[in-house]
Amino acid sequence: MRAEAGTGTLGKAMAVLEAVVTADGPQRFTDILARSGQPRGTLHRLLSHLVEEGLLVQRRDLSYEPGLRLLTLAYRSWSANRFRDIAEPHLRRLHDLTGETVHLGILRETEIVYVDKVESRQTVRMSSQIGKASPAYCTGIGKAALSLLGPAELERLLARTEFHVFTPHTHRSAATLLAEIEEIRRDGHAFDREEHETEIRCVAAPILIPGSELAAGLSVTGPAYRVTMEQLSAWAAAVRAAARAVGEDAAIRLGPGRGGP
Amino acid sequence: MRAEAGTGTLGKAMAVLEAVVTADGPQRFTDILARSGQPRGTLHRLLSHLVEEGLLVQRRDLSYEPGLRLLTLAYRSWSANRFRDIAEPHLRRLHDLTGETVHLGILRETEIVYVDKVESRQTVRMSSQIGKASPAYCTGIGKAALSLLGPAELERLLARTEFHVFTPHTHRSAATLLAEIEEIRRDGHAFDREEHETEIRCVAAPILIPGSELAAGLSVTGPAYRVTMEQLSAWAAAVRAAARAVGEDAAIRLGPGRGGP
DNA sequence: AAATCAAGTTCCAAATATTGGAACAACTAT
DNA sequence: ATAGTTGTTCCAATATTTGGAACTTGATTT
Numbered sequence: 173m174r175a176e177a178g179t180g181t182l183g184k185a186m187a188v189l190e191a192v193v194t195a196d197g198p199q200r201f202t203d204i205l206a207r208s209g210q211p212r213g214t215l216h217r218l219l220s221h222l223v224e225e226g227l228l229v230q231r232r233d234l235s236y237e238p239g240l241r242l243l244t245l246a247y248r249s250w251s252a253n254r255f256r257d258i259a260e261p262h263l264r265r266l267h268d269l270t271g272e273t274v275h276l277g278i279l280r281e282t283e284i285v286y287v288d289k290v291e292s293r294q295t296v297r298m299s300s301q302i303g304k305a306s307p308a309y310c311t312g313i314g315k316a317a318l319s320l321l322g323p324a325e326l327e328r329l330l331a332r333t334e335f336h337v338f339t340p341h342t343h344r345s346a347a348t349l350l351a352e353i354e355e356i357r358r359d360g361h362a363f364d365r366e367e368h369e370t371e372i373r374c375v376a377a378p379i380l381i382p383g384s385e386l387a388a389g390l391s392v393t394g395p396a397y398r399v400t401m402e403q404l405s406a407w408a409a410a411v412r413a414a415a416r417a418v419g420e421d422a423a424i425r426l427g428p429g430r431g432g433p
Numbered sequence: 434m435r436a437e438a439g440t441g442t443l444g445k446a447m448a449v450l451e452a453v454v455t456a457d458g459p460q461r462f463t464d465i466l467a468r469s470g471q472p473r474g475t476l477h478r479l480l481s482h483l484v485e486e487g488l489l490v491q492r493r494d495l496s497y498e499p500g501l502r503l504l505t506l507a508y509r510s511w512s513a514n515r516f517r518d519i520a521e522p523h524l525r526r527l528h529d530l531t532g533e534t535v536h537l538g539i540l541r542e543t544e545i546v547y548v549d550k551v552e553s554r555q556t557v558r559m560s561s562q563i564g565k566a567s568p569a570y571c572t573g574i575g576k577a578a579l580s581l582l583g584p585a586e587l588e589r590l591l592a593r594t595e596f597h598v599f600t601p602h603t604h605r606s607a608a609t610l611l612a613e614i615e616e617i618r619r620d621g622h623a624f625d626r627e628e629h630e631t632e633i634r635c636v637a638a639p640i641l642i643p644g645s646e647l648a649a650g651l652s653v654t655g656p657a658y659r660v661t662m663e664q665l666s667a668w669a670a671a672v673r674a675a676a677r678a679v680g681e682d683a684a685i686r687l688g689p690g691r692g693g694p
Numbered sequence: 695a696a697a698t699c700a701a702g703t704t705c706c707a708a709a710t711a712t713t714g715g716a717a718c719a720a721c722t723a724t
Numbered sequence: 725a726t727a728g729t730t731g732t733t734c735c736a737a738t739a740t741t742t743g744g745a746a747c748t749t750g751a752t753t754t
Binding site: 463474477 | 732740
């Protein structure tokens with residue numbers, strides 16, 4: 173895995189940071205050298221700058237780990253995220269109705285980033301998924317969000333998508349995915365039929381915010397043994413309604429700014 | 434508020450990022466110009482680089498907001514944080530025993546950063562505090578962590594601390610704080626007697642990890658009407674035991690690497 | 695004990711990106 | 725129309741980054 177350098181100096185620094193953060197454990201200089209593809213001298217200076225900024229921490233054995241500053245930056249942006257704030261009561265209502273886990277996600281390139289989650293049992297911790305990025309093509313919210321895009325943008329993203337096969341039900345090509353996206357546009361909701369993880373199903377709906385570039389969605393997720401496809405279909409209308417309500421609230425409360433085309 | 438420029442180019446970029454992230458709402462170019470003190474041309478290029486990297490997002494009305502990439506970076510570092518992982522079962526056990534909220538925090542300069550939290554009722558969301566930074570001098574975990582430091586380091590941090598008065602019980606100077614830190618060293622635990630927020634008390638203990646530079650701590654927190662000082666004192670031994678257990682686990686499982694001086 | 699190897703650090707002239715003042719658009723309010 | 729505000733672009737001077745190579749440091753082998 174070789175991180176691609178981005179925008180000038182900052183891009184390189186971020187590529188190195190990402191190389192460390194996405195790695196499994198603490199990374200030694202040589203590990204990062206291989207992962208990042210930067211020359212030795214350059215990498216060394218980059219790393220010391222990242223440490224000085226608190227984005228990385230250097231341990232005693234000289235290896236590098238993510239620093240706490242990332243967590244603090246993310247906390248501030250998360251708690252200040254107005255979209256999440258607007259959506260929250262609707263997520264709760266949907267959770268009260270269904271009793272299952274409710275997710276809110278935003279599309280970023282070919283991935284869905286989970287921005288909020290409401291769940292009943294704390295078997296897996298609530299915060300454990302916030303910020304997680306999953307492929308769009310095999311998740312309910314992801315497919316729902318893709319259905320909001322225009323043809324050009326959709327094509328651009330699909331061209332960049334790698335169709336990794338997670339389960340026997342995962343889409344293997346853009347062709348079948350596009351056909352399903354047509355259905356989603358018609359129905360107004362999307363299913364995840366154990367496409368990303370076996371034994372996990374969900375029903376999702378796209379959130380349309382007039383005058384915004386956000387492609388987002390929300391979903392109700394549950395284990396296959398408890399949540400049948402019939403059950404999901406029965407919840408679909410409520411999921412669509414919640415998504416519509418979030419979109420309307422957001423249209424009012426998020427930058428009516430200068431309107432916009 | 435004027436962000437101080439840091440390490441070369443990266444430092445400036447981070448200062449601008451922080452200026453946007455810590456602000457209340459979306460920030461327009463002129464707002465950031467004032468907050469950051471950078472020249473117009475420089476700031477403009479810096480902002481476009483941050484947007485290209487996904488650290489900021491530019492809205493239609495040209496204002497800037499935190500981007501999703503921060504959340505994803507933080508998610509990866511949080512879920513990969515081995516210290517947090519090691520501490521978690523101990524936090525749960527303490528929560529089962531007391532029924533009140535349990536926090537895990539790490540000292541970063543003069544602040545405590547909350548890294549994990551276990552609570553019963555979801556009145557306030559679990560994840561809502563992870564990554565939050567609070568002043569060390571007026572929080573239980575903060576004071577406990579400070580008690581681990583050597584005299585030179587302690588003095589350095591106190592010199593940089595601003596003693597903001599949050600409640601009638603907040604420490605107003607280094608003198609009284611130092612006296613309390615002596616007590617904490619003797620007792621092995623620290624109290625927060627409504628020093629940061631009124632009606633909130635806690636008992637905390639420092640986590641000592643031999644051969645690590647981390648100064649950390651854990652605490653049990655509750656509302657004053659339910660949790661008396663007597664109750665907190667009764668829990669103190671359990672809190673100390675949990676902190677000791679985390680430290681021992683961490684000493685074994687975290688880099689025994691090259692030992693240490 | 696000497697030699698070998700690996701990992702990390704430092705150095706510095708050349709290449710490159712950043713700097714920041716000033717001029718330039720675009721849009722608003724008067 | 726006119727003045728004012730906000731955001732964008734330009735470019736020569738400057739500071740930073742670049743990256744190959746030499747240099748430490750510490751461990752392992754002969």
